[in-house]
Amino acid sequence: MTKCTAITQGGNRCKGIAIDESGYCYAHHPKHAEARRRAAHKGGKRGGRGRPSTELSRLQARVEELAEKVLEGEVERGAGAVAGQLFNIARACVKDSLAARDQEELADRLDALEDALEAANRRSGRLGG
Numbered sequence: 001m002t003k004c005t006a007i008t009q010g011g012n013r014c015k016g017i018a019i020d021e022s023g024y025c026y027a028h029h030p031k032h033a034e035a036r037r038r039a040a041h042k043g044g045k046r047g048g049r050g051r052p053s054t055e056l057s058r059l060q061a062r063v064e065e066l067a068e069k070v071l072e073g074e075v076e077r078g079a080g081a082v083a084g085q086l087f088n089i090a091r092a093c094v095k096d097s098l099a100a101r102d103q104e105e106l107a108d109r110l111d112a113l114e115d116a117l118e119a120a121n122r123r124s125g126r127l128g129g
Contacts, residue, residue, distance in 0.1 A: 004028055038112060052098045056091065063087050 004014035006028035016025025026032055063084065070080035 034112070034116070052094050055094045059087055059091050059094070 002018040002023065004016040004018050004025035004027075005023040006014040006016075006025070008014055014025060014028060016027055018024060019026055019029060022029060022031075024030070027036070066075065066080055066083050066087070069075040070077055075083075
């Protein structure tokens with residue numbers, strides 16, 4: 001197996017295994033640069049998918065607790081109604097935050113597709129856009 005011929009930022013030779021006759025590992029191969037960029041862009045965002053559902057579960061539990069307290073007379077009905085409205089506002093904020101994040105991800109994907117199309121057009125000798 002051949003070692004990667006790339007030099008790291010630290011000035012040392014990469015210790016990765018070359019994936020083809022180019023002499024580069026996946027991390028340094030120019031053909032994989034766009035895929036690495038997309039993967040790096042997603043870094044840390046996948047875990048974010050769990051956070052909105054966790055927040056919504058927490059809000060649901062608090063609303064259920066509030067409802068029980070109102071029904072048992074521990075919380076005055078008017079105060080319970082106002083608290084319920086505030087919980088609904090918090091739920092809407094979580095929902096809007098998730099929608100905004102999805103929209104940003106779609107915009108990033110569209111930008112990447114437009115860049116790829118433009119690059120393909122330049123390679124084939126056509127004018128982009």
